[in-house]
Amino acid sequence: MGIFRTALLTTAWGVAGSVAGLGTGMAYLAASTTLVDLAKDDPMFRTKTWAKYNPKGNPALQDVVIKRVPLRKIRPDLRDNEEVLTLEFCRGVWSRWGFWAQSRFHERYDHPPGTEDHLWHVADLAVAKYEKGQKFSNHFEVVNREKTEVIVRCGGSPLQPGLRNSDGLVVISAKIDPVAQQAEFSLKSALFSSGGTFAEGAEHPIPPTIAFLHRWYVRMLVESAMRGVKS
Numbered sequence: 543m544g545i546f547r548t549a550l551l552t553t554a555w556g557v558a559g560s561v562a563g564l565g566t567g568m569a570y571l572a573a574s575t576t577l578v579d580l581a582k583d584d585p586m587f588r589t590k591t592w593a594k595y596n597p598k599g600n601p602a603l604q605d606v607v608i609k610r611v612p613l614r615k616i617r618p619d620l621r622d623n624e625e626v627l628t629l630e631f632c633r634g635v636w637s638r639w640g641f642w643a644q645s646r647f648h649e650r651y652d653h654p655p656g657t658e659d660h661l662w663h664v665a666d667l668a669v670a671k672y673e674k675g676q677k678f679s680n681h682f683e684v685v686n687r688e689k690t691e692v693i694v695r696c697g698g699s700p701l702q703p704g705l706r707n708s709d710g711l712v713v714i715s716a717k718i719d720p721v722a723q724q725a726e727f728s729l730k731s732a733l734f735s736s737g738g739t740f741a742e743g744a745e746h747p748i749p750p751t752i753a754f755l756h757r758w759y760v761r762m763l764v765e766s767a768m769r770g771v772k773s
Contacts (some may be wrong), residue, residue: 571758575608575609575765577608577760578605578608579604580730580732584730586732598739601734601740604731604732604733605730605731606729607728607729607760607763608728609727609728609765611724611772614723614773615772616771617771622718624689625690628689628691628714628716629672630770631714632714632767634668634771635764635766635767636664636667636670637664638668638769639762639766640762640767641763644679645662645663645664648680649663653680657699660678661676661678661679662678662679673687680700680701681697681698681700691715692714693711694712695712696709697709697733706737707738709736709737710734712730725771727768727771731756733756
């Protein structure tokens, strides 16, 4: 699970540069976003994508971050088009301060041969179309794309296409509720070992400290993306 440890440790201090500032940042994230465990009957677990990348049904650390924003605060050009809103939200997740430290780390220290077609700079991630097959930072690949969903495989390098000890899926989505006059943004994540073998009923293999930091990291990704969709 090295990729998750790297991501979290390089970003944990991104909220602020001190313990006091970090506490303030965490309080803000807790108030501005909602994080819950994914239900066992979540539609993600019934998709071909889930079956393909976790064929053994191995246990996962799985949750979803939800952010609701009044439509009046959303950019006017995004208020009536869920597909465009989802794309802009996805761009924000990977191109703003939440992901910046991790992207810089991989660009400098984890840039092996064969990754020349990957996206490495947040400036490029900010305008990418996130079509199926798009790879970035040597640890992420868009594996499915629907109108209101972008599914990214994370963990090991896309250069390793099979089962992995470090694996995961991230589902980025945006929906518009015209009745409630709000937009709902969600980031589902499931981290697992697709190549491992686990006893029935076993827990996911993510260490408790990493699981704790993960839950703040995904909140950061969602919150940092808001600048790109708000008016």
